[in-house]
Amino acid sequence: MVENRDRRDRLRDAAIEVLAGEGGRGLTHRALDRVAGLPEGTAKNYFPTRDSLLRAAAERCVERYWSDLQQAEVHDVDGLLTLLRRMIDRALTDNRSRILAYLELHAEAARNAQVRETLARLTRADLDLHLAAQRAAGLPATRHGAATVTLAINSALTYLLTQPPDVLAAYGLDDLDAFLARLVSTAYPPA
Amino acid sequence: MVENRDRRDRLRDAAIEVLAGEGGRGLTHRALDRVAGLPEGTAKNYFPTRDSLLRAAAERCVERYWSDLQQAEVHDVDGLLTLLRRMIDRALTDNRSRILAYLELHAEAARNAQVRETLARLTRADLDLHLAAQRAAGLPATRHGAATVTLAINSALTYLLTQPPDVLAAYGLDDLDAFLARLVSTAYPPA
Numbered sequence: 001m002v003e004n005r006d007r008r009d010r011l012r013d014a015a016i017e018v019l020a021g022e023g024g025r026g027l028t029h030r031a032l033d034r035v036a037g038l039p040e041g042t043a044k045n046y047f048p049t050r051d052s053l054l055r056a057a058a059e060r061c062v063e064r065y066w067s068d069l070q071q072a073e074v075h076d077v078d079g080l081l082t083l084l085r086r087m088i089d090r091a092l093t094d095n096r097s098r099i100l101a102y103l104e105l106h107a108e109a110a111r112n113a114q115v116r117e118t119l120a121r122l123t124r125a126d127l128d129l130h131l132a133a134q135r136a137a138g139l140p141a142t143r144h145g146a147a148t149v150t151l152a153i154n155s156a157l158t159y160l161l162t163q164p165p166d167v168l169a170a171y172g173l174d175d176l177d178a179f180l181a182r183l184v185s186t187a188y189p190p191a
Numbered sequence: 192m193v194e195n196r197d198r199r200d201r202l203r204d205a206a207i208e209v210l211a212g213e214g215g216r217g218l219t220h221r222a223l224d225r226v227a228g229l230p231e232g233t234a235k236n237y238f239p240t241r242d243s244l245l246r247a248a249a250e251r252c253v254e255r256y257w258s259d260l261q262q263a264e265v266h267d268v269d270g271l272l273t274l275l276r277r278m279i280d281r282a283l284t285d286n287r288s289r290i291l292a293y294l295e296l297h298a299e300a301a302r303n304a305q306v307r308e309t310l311a312r313l314t315r316a317d318l319d320l321h322l323a324a325q326r327a328a329g330l331p332a333t334r335h336g337a338a339t340v341t342l343a344i345n346s347a348l349t350y351l352l353t354q355p356p357d358v359l360a361a362y363g364l365d366d367l368d369a370f371l372a373r374l375v376s377t378a379y380p381p382a
Contacts, residue, residue, distance in 0.1 A: 021302070023298060025216040103297060103298040106294060106298075106349060106353050107295040111212070116353060119354075123358050143361070143363070144363055144373055147361075150362070159314065161301050162310070163300075163311055167315055171342065172335055182335055
C-alpha cells in the first residue's frame with residue numbers, strides 16, 4: 001500500500017512537471033511514466049483516461065498548496081508581509097512547476113467540470129487563507145479586502161512567471177516588498 | 192491581396208476559437224483549416240510551424256483587444272465604472288473565446304519567448320488603458336493605483352470564466368457593479 005501511494009504521488013508530481021514544462025499537449029501516459037521513472041504502463045494503470053490525469057494533476061496542486069501552508073504564523077502586518085513575500089518567492093522557485101501547472105489547469109477548467117471543481121477548492125481556500133492571515137495580523141480584515149489582495153496577488157504571480165522585466169517594472173512588480181506593502185495598505189488604509 | 196488578408200485573419204480567428212475550445216493540444220493546421228472553412232493546406236501555407244501558429248493567435252488577441260477599445264469615452268467615475276462593466280460583460284460573451292485563448296497563451300508564454308513578447312504588448316497596453324481611463328474619470332490616477340485595479344480585474348476575469356458560482360460569490364464577483372465600485376474606491380479612496 002505504501003508503495004502504491006508512493007507511485008501514485010510520483011505520477012501526480014510528474015503530471016505537474018509535464019504540464020509546467022510542455023503544457024496540456026505534453027500530458028500523456030508515456031510522458032508521465034518517463035518523468036516519474038516508472039515502467040511503461042504504470043500511469044495508464046493508475047489514471048486510465050486523460051480526464052483522470054488532469055484531475056489527478058489538479059488534486060495534487062491542491063494538496064501541495066495545503067502542505068505548503070502549515071508553517072504560516074502571523075502576529076502583525078510585518079509578519080503578514082513576510083508571509084506573502086515568502087509565498088511569492090516560493091511560487092517562483094520551489095513551487096514554480098505547480099504554479100505553471102495551475103495556470104495550465106485554469107485554462108482547462110473552462111472546458112472541464114471536474115478540473116473546475118477541484119481548482120475551486122484551491123480558490124476558496126486561497127481567499128480563506130488571506131482573510132485569516134489578515135485577521136491574525138490585526139488588520140480590520142473583510143472578505144472584500146481579502147478578495148482584492150488575493151486577486152491582485154494571483155495576477156501578479158502569473159505576470160511574474162510570464163512577463164518580461166519592463167512589464168513587471170510598469171506594474172511595480174520589480175520591487176515585491178514595496179508592491180505588497182502598498183497592496184495591503186491600499187486594501188486596509190492606516191487609520 | 193484583400194483575399195489573402197481575409198484568409199489570414201480567418202485563420203487567426205480560427206486559432207483563437209480552437210485554443211478556447213480545445214486548448215493548445217487542439218491547435219493543429221488541420222483544425223484551423225476546418226474551423227476557418229478553408230481548403231486543407233491553407234493554414235500550413237500561412238503559418239508553417241506550430242510556433243508561428245501560436246504567435247499568430249497571440250497577435251490576433253492583441254489586435255482584437257485594440258479594436259475593442261476604440262469606443263471608450265470616460266468623463267467621470269460613473270463613466271469609468273460603466274466602461275469596466277462593459278469590458279467584463281464583453282469578456283464573458285463576445286470576447287469569451289479571446290479571453291480563454293489568452294489564458295491558454297499565458298501558460299504558453301512561460302515556455303515560449305515569442306508568445307511572451309507578443310502578450311507583453313497587451314499587458315503593457317492594458318495598464319496604460321486603465322491609467323488613462325482613471326485620469327479621464329477625474330481620479331488622482333497613479334501607476335500603482337492602476338496596477339492594483341488592472342491586476343484585480345484580470346484575476347476576476349479568469350475566475351468568472353473558470354470558477355463555480357459559490358466561489359464567485361465568496362470573492363464578491365456575483366455583483367459586478369458593486370465589485371467594480373468597491374475596487375475603484377479602494378484604489379482611490381474618496382477624499
